[in-house]
Amino acid sequence: MFLITDEQLDALLYDLATLYGYDFSGYSRPMLHRRFNRMFRLKEFSGFEDFRRAISNKPELLNWLVAEITVPVTEMFRDPEFFKVLREMVLPAVANAPLIRIWHAGCSTGEEAYSMAILLKELDLLHKSILYATDINPEVLKKAAAGVYPQNILEKYAENYYAAGGNQSFNDYYTSSYDLVKLNEQLKKKIVFSTHNLVTDASFNHFNLIICRNVIIYFNQQLQNRVLNLFDASLEQQGYLALGTKETLQFTSVNQQYQKPFPKEKIWQKI
Template identity: 55%
Template sequence: MFMLNPNIIKDEELEILLTDVSSLYGYDFTQYSRASLKRRLNRICVIDKFTSFAELRYNLIHHPEYLQRFIEEITVNVTEMFRDPSFYKALREKVFPKLGTYPFIRIWLAGCATGEEAYSIAILLKEANLYNRSLIYATDINPGVLEKARKGIFPISQMKQYSENYILSGGAADFSQYYTANYDMVKFDTDLKEKMIFSTHNLVSDSSFNEFQLIICRNVLIYFEKELQNKVFKLFNDSLDNFGFLALGAKETIRFSNLENHYKQVVTEKIWKKIK
C-alpha cells in the first residue's frame, strides 16, 4: 500500500486538468492552492487506479459522470463535530448572547462537507434557546457530501471523541440524547435538521444569496490562493449584516486582507465582528 502518494501528475499536467475542468464543466479550480491540489490529484490516481495523467484526463473528459467523484476527491471533506471545542465555547459565550438580540437569526455555514459542523451548531442553538428563530444555511461545492449531511448519519466509532469535544465546548447535557444508535452508525434527531437548508454553492463562482448574522467558514480558505481568499472575504462581507460575525478556522485570518479595517476580532478564537 502506498503510504505517500507517488508523483503521477506533473505540475504542467495539473494545469491542463484544471483548464479542462473549467472549460468543459465550468468548475474553476485555477485559484486553489497548488500544493494541496497536487496531493489530491495524485491521491485520486492511487485510489481510482490511474497509472498516468493521460488515463485520468481521458476519464475526466469522456465520462462526465466521473466529474462529481473527481471534485469530491480533490476537495478536502474531512470534518468532525465540535472540532476545536474552544471555538464552540466562544460561540456559546461570546457570540450567541449577541445573536439573541435579533428577532431572527440566519447562519451561513460555507463549506459544510458532510454536515458535522451543522449538527454541532444546531445543538448549540438549541441549548441557547435560539434554535426556533434560527436558520442554518449549509452549503458546499459537492452535491454528494450534502446528501450525506442531509441524512445526519455518522459512524458510532466517532461518538466518544465527539462527546468529549461537546463537553469541552461547554455542553452540559448527555450528548447521546441527540442521537439514536443503530449497529455501527448513529442517526441524529430529525428535529436538529428542521432549521437546516442544504444547498450547493461554489465560493469561486456563486454570489451572495442572503444576509446573515453569522458566517462560519472553517478550514476552507486554506485551500485557496491569496487572491481567491480576498475575493471570498468580499463575498462574505457582502453577505454579512452590519455587526454580524465571521468565524474562520484556527489558522486562518482576515488580518492581511483588504477588509481588515472593517472587522474587529472578538476573541482569541478566530471570530471577527463587522464594525463598519
C-alpha cells in the same frame, strides 16, 4: 515516479471547469499538484492521457477528485474551545435579532451545522434561527442532509460536546440503529443544505454569523480576497465571521472593517 507537470495540471483544471463547472484555478497550486499526483499514484493509471480520460468519463472518479480537492474532513464540536466561545459570547450577542441567520460555508458532511443547531437549542434560540449549510460537493451534502453517521465516532463527538460546555445528555440528540446513528429531526428541520460555489456564486442572504473553517487556506490570495468580500457583503453590521485555525483576515482586502474580540479564537466582528 510520475509527477503531473504544470501544463498537464492546467489541462485537468480546464476539463473540470468546462465539462463540470468546477473552477479550481484559484486554488493553491502546490496543493493541487499534491492532490492530483496522489490520485494518479493510487489508481495506477498507464499515463497522463489515461488519467485525463478517466476523470472526463467516470463520474465516480470525478466525485472522488472533488472530495480530494475540497477536503471534506470535519467532526461535531471540532475545536471545543471555539464552540464554547460561540455558546457563551457570540450567540448571546446576536440573540436579540428577530431571526438569526447563520451560514456554514464549506459545510462538508454537516457535523458543524448540527453542532450549531444543538447550541441554539440549548440557548432556546433554535426556534427563531435558520442555518444555511453549503458546499461545492453535492455528494457530501447528501450525507449531511441525511444526518446519519457511524456509531463508532459518537464517543469522540460526545467528548467534544461536553468540552464545549454541553450540559445535557448528548445521547438525547440521536437515535442508534446497529452501527449507525441518526440525528434528531428537530435539529435537521432548521438547516437548509444547498450547493454553493464560493469561487463563482454570489451572496444569497444577510447573516448574523458566517462560519467557514479550513476552506480558504486552500485558496490563493486573489481568491481569498474574492471570498472574503463575498462574506463581507453577506454579513450584517456587528455580525461575526469565523475562520479556521490557520486562517486570518490580516493582509486581506477586508481587514480594516473588522475587529477581533476574542484573542484566542479566529472570530472577527464587523464594525
